[in-house]
Amino acid sequence: MRQGVGFVFQQAFxxxxxxxxxxxxxxxGINMFVIxxxxxxxxxxxxxxxxxxxxxxxxxxxxxxxxxxGINQAVMKLVAxxxxxENLQGxxxxxxxxxxxxxxxxSTILLVILLFKSQIVAAFKLSGENADMVSWLxxxxxxLTIYVFLVQSLNATLAGLGRMDLSNYxxxxxxxxxALISVLLLWLGRGIEGLLIGNASSFVVVHIASILFIxxxxxxxxxxxxxNWDLQRLKKLLHFGSAxxxxxLLTILLDPFNKLMLSRYAGVATVPIYDIAFRGSMQVRGLMxxxxxxxxxxxxxxxxxxxxxxxxxxxxxxxxxxxxxxxxGAPLFIALFILAAPLLKFWLRDSFVDMLPAVxxxxxxxxxxxxxxxxxxxxxxxxxxxxxxxFSSVIQGIINAAIIVTIVLVRGKISVNSIALSVMIAMGIxxxxxxxxxxxxxxxxxxGIRNSNIADSFEDITGSCGN
Numbered sequence: 001m002r003q004g005v006g007f008v009f010q011q012a013f014x015x016x017x018x019x020x021x022x023x024x025x026x027x028x029g030i031n032m033f034v035i036x037x038x039x040x041x042x043x044x045x046x047x048x049x050x051x052x053x054x055x056x057x058x059x060x061x062x063x064x065x066x067x068x069x070g071i072n073q074a075v076m077k078l079v080a081x082x083x084x085x086e087n088l089q090g091x092x093x094x095x096x097x098x099x100x101x102x103x104x105x106x107s108t109i110l111l112v113i114l115l116f117k118s119q120i121v122a123a124f125k126l127s128g129e130n131a132d133m134v135s136w137l138x139x140x141x142x143x144l145t146i147y148v149f150l151v152q153s154l155n156a157t158l159a160g161l162g163r164m165d166l167s168n169y170x171x172x173x174x175x176x177x178x179a180l181i182s183v184l185l186l187w188l189g190r191g192i193e194g195l196l197i198g199n200a201s202s203f204v205v206v207h208i209a210s211i212l213f214i215x216x217x218x219x220x221x222x223x224x225x226x227x228n229w230d231l232q233r234l235k236k237l238l239h240f241g242s243a244x245x246x247x248x249l250l251t252i253l254l255d256p257f258n259k260l261m262l263s264r265y266a267g268v269a270t271v272p273i274y275d276i277a278f279r280g281s282m283q284v285r286g287l288m289x290x291x292x293x294x295x296x297x298x299x300x301x302x303x304x305x306x307x308x309x310x311x312x313x314x315x316x317x318x319x320x321x322x323x324x325x326x327x328x329g330a331p332l333f334i335a336l337f338i339l340a341a342p343l344l345k346f347w348l349r350d351s352f353v354d355m356l357p358a359v360x361x362x363x364x365x366x367x368x369x370x371x372x373x374x375x376x377x378x379x380x381x382x383x384x385x386x387x388x389x390x391f392s393s394v395i396q397g398i399i400n401a402a403i404i405v406t407i408v409l410v411r412g413k414i415s416v417n418s419i420a421l422s423v424m425i426a427m428g429i430x431x432x433x434x435x436x437x438x439x440x441x442x443x444x445x446x447x448g449i450r451n452s453n454i455a456d457s458f459e460d461i462t463g464s465c466g467n
Contacts (some may be wrong), residue, residue: 027172028290031285036347038277042195043351045186052268054192055136055275056124057141059256064109064145071098071149072156073296073381074237079160080300088218090233091161095236098153108147113142124263137196144200149205154210160210161217164294170209178202254400254426258419261404265414274416276348277359278423284336285367288329289374292321299382302334314379318438320376337361357418366424373431376438388437392430400426 042051082090117138121131159167178198185194229383255278262270279328300312336343341357348356373392380388403422408414 008204008309022101022270023080024264028283028287030172031175034175034179034228034369035283039184040348040351041183041186043272043348046192048269048272048351048353049130050192052263052271053126054195055259055271056126056134056268057137057192057196059154059259060113060120060138061141061145061148062256064113064142065148068149068152069101069105069235069238070386071102072152073386076151076156076160077296077300077382077384078233078236079157080162083161084300088230091157091218093230093233094237095153095157096229097237099150101234101237102149102153103146106149109145110139110142113138113145119136124260124268126263130268130346137193144196147200147207147438148203151207151210154214155206157209158217160362161214163217166213167210168290170206170213171459173209174202174206174391177205217278254397254423257397257401258404258423261414262406264287265408265412266416270416272354273359274419276356277363277416277420280365281367284332284364285371285374287332288325288371292324293372293378295375296378296382299379300346300384314383318375318379322372323373325375329368333364337364340364355416359416362417362420362424366420366427369424369431370427371431373434376431376434379438380434380441383441385437385441388434391435392434395433396426396430 042054046054075094079091082088082094106402120138121135124134126134155167155170158164158170178201180198182195182198182203185197190197210299257269258274258278262274286443295317298317327381340360344356344360345352370455377392400422403425404414404419407418407422
């Protein structure tokens with residue numbers, strides 16, 4: 001093991017950052033195992049059409065996540081900065097402000113779902129029993145949204161306190177519980193509602209565990225105290241979160257939009273085929289990304305007191321992260337590309353369909369191209385350059401949607417392969433943009449860069465390189 005991935009981390013990163021990154025990969029590995037074990041069971045009990053209905057509900061929940069307004073990423077970054085300054089009151093204030101905002105936005109999302117339930121069902125072109133099932137479950141999805149917002153902010157707080165390793169393991173434990181309860185309820189004949197109950201239970205697990213471990217980091221929580229209210233910190237949360245929110249808003253032009261178009265123009269039964277390929281490929285990508293994600297709070301912590309040495313460390317972290325992707329990620333993606341057909345047949349058995357390997361291979365290429373841009377994304381986010389991350393989402397979402405809409409206008413229909421190709425093109429172009437922006441920031445190839453003041457240099461970059 002010493003010569004494996006852990007040894008690379010040990011040589012490249014500090015001890016806690018190493019644990020954070022390693023935990024990300026391990027927790028993603030657990031999630032992949034859960035998906036591999038549960039997917040065939042879900043398809044066995046529900047079939048492609050009924051499982052497609054669950055995926056539509058998941059799309060609605062994904063849309064509802066827009067009400068988060070990017071607060072979770074903002075909490076993680078700003079809590080990390082206050083933790084680096086050892087400012088406990090600042091941490092409490094940011095959490096209190098986040099909860100206040102998320103309670104309002106979550107309630108608004110629930111109201112919107114209740115008012116436009118019929119229109120949501122019609123958008124996916126559902127009818128009969130399928131429409132009735134989705135319509136019945138939608139209010140529960142809306143209610144779950146409020147709770148999800150608050151739980152996710154707690155988990156982000158734990159990550160901001162330097163314990164992204166615990167945050168990752170808690171999320172993995174939640175996913176495991178969700179799958180276990182869902183499978184049990186399917187076996188008992190509960191159907192799609194069993195999946196909703198199972199997923200809700202996962203957030204209960206995350207809630208309890210996050211609270212317990214946050215207490216270990218800062219002793220007394222005090223998140224509900226009145227003196228935590230701070231309008232300046234609220235503005236910082238919303239300012240940073242707005243760019244992340246803008247990016248999240250545009251992510252609906254990728255996976256959720258693609259499922260919507262498939263449901264309308266190819267039938268709800270094609271949605272699981274795309275989901276298997278997309279989710280499977282992104283889980284493989286996530287195996288690497290989950291470790292690299294720890295760059296963001298680490299860069300935020302370093303950047304709170306920026307020095308030339310800190311700048312050099314950020315550059316080194318990026319270099320090592322890219323080396324990790326090439327050394328370990330590339331062989332993994334190549335092997336899966338070659339063995340896609342037999343692996344999918346062995347995994348899904350009777351639920352296997354012939355078009356899956358081709359779709360999976362295309363999106364696998366897309367996932368690797370996207371992975372190349374991950375270190376740049378989290379570095380820019382950690383340095384407070386969230387608007388560049390927003391622009392990357394603009395590029396990815398618009399390119400994907402434009403290709404799909406063009407195909408529908410020309411042909412009047414869409415195929416899963418066409419969707420996969422549009423994802424690949426969009427992700428490839430987006431990674432090129434992120435790498436370019438990170439290069440501008442870290443190399444400082446701009447007029448007005450003063451080596452004696454790295455913080456000022458980064459600020460100068462904001463106004464020049466990205467425009």
